[in-house]
Amino acid sequence: MAGLHLEQFRCGDNLAYLLYGKKEAVAIDGVAWEEILGFLDKHGLSLTYVTNTHGHFDHTAGNEPLLRHSRALYLDHNKFPDGGAIAIEGESIRVYRTPGHTADSVCFHAGGVQTIRGELITGNAPLNGGILLTGDTLFNGTVGNCFSGDQRAFFRSIKRLMSLPGDTLIFAGHDYVRDSVAMAEQLEPDNPDIERFRQAYDPGHVYSTLAEELKINPYLRFNAPAIIALLKKHGLPCGATEEERWLSLMSLE
Numbered sequence: 528m529a530g531l532h533l534e535q536f537r538c539g540d541n542l543a544y545l546l547y548g549k550k551e552a553v554a555i556d557g558v559a560w561e562e563i564l565g566f567l568d569k570h571g572l573s574l575t576y577v578t579n580t581h582g583h584f585d586h587t588a589g590n591e592p593l594l595r596h597s598r599a600l601y602l603d604h605n606k607f608p609d610g611g612a613i614a615i616e617g618e619s620i621r622v623y624r625t626p627g628h629t630a631d632s633v634c635f636h637a638g639g640v641q642t643i644r645g646e647l648i649t650g651n652a653p654l655n656g657g658i659l660l661t662g663d664t665l666f667n668g669t670v671g672n673c674f675s676g677d678q679r680a681f682f683r684s685i686k687r688l689m690s691l692p693g694d695t696l697i698f699a700g701h702d703y704v705r706d707s708v709a710m711a712e713q714l715e716p717d718n719p720d721i722e723r724f725r726q727a728y729d730p731g732h733v734y735s736t737l738a739e740e741l742k743i744n745p746y747l748r749f750n751a752p753a754i755i756a757l758l759k760k761h762g763l764p765c766g767a768t769e770e771e772r773w774l775s776l777m778s779l780e
């Protein structure tokens with residue numbers, strides 16, 4: 528198996544992705560479809576599959592033109608079983624059902640990724656956690672809105688993502704980094720890792736590691752003393768369980 532490569536494309540604040548091998552490629556939330564077609568052409572790749580992290584139009588708008596200009600097969604994200612996989616040249620891209628932002632949200636987890644935007648990820652060292660395409664479930668620095676209304680399901684989805692190895696690279700469906708960092712700083716003004724995160728931000732290449740998220744993303748920090756103190760200050764429940772603190776955090780304005 529030759530390994531996969533990841534390319535990130537921007538369309539406003541939306542982030543679109545192409546995972547590809549030597550010949551085959553899958554577009555995930557391919558809203559930047561013209562750029563994606565140009566990239567496929569330039570690199571002699573053929574688009575095999577088109578799929579999405581969820582059904583919101585700002586993620587699916589590229590499906591129709593990509594399918595019209597290629598022989599790709601459309602894979603309906605609603606039909607992926609939890610733990611199912613897409614195979615590209617023998618490499619698996621695992622699908623996790625992660626309801627919360629929407630009931631139909633999924634994340635894609637690929638272990639065999641060697642390069643991102645043409646650069647080797649970690650030299651020759653394998654990346655333990657691989658890369659995770661999180662759509663609007665987990666952003667770099669925040670989490671998505673809970674449009675499904677099911678905060679408890681959202682919590683279980685987030686907990687599942689948090690259990691992945693710390694070096695897992697998080698590639699989200701939008702670049703909300705500036706606003707997220709400002710919010711994180713407002714909630715935890717004494718957290719020095721937030722400023723480090725801000726300085727590492729590169730709008731041309733937007734990602735983070737899960738370990739970084741655990742240090743700075745307030746919505747993953749329901750066990751951090753500073754966050755618990757903040758919830759107390761707001762008179763919100765923060766005692767018994769992680770889930771209770773998550774619900775309190777998500778209710779903060």
Ligand SMILES: [Fe+2]
Binds near residue numbers: 581583628663
């Ligand atoms: Fe969305």
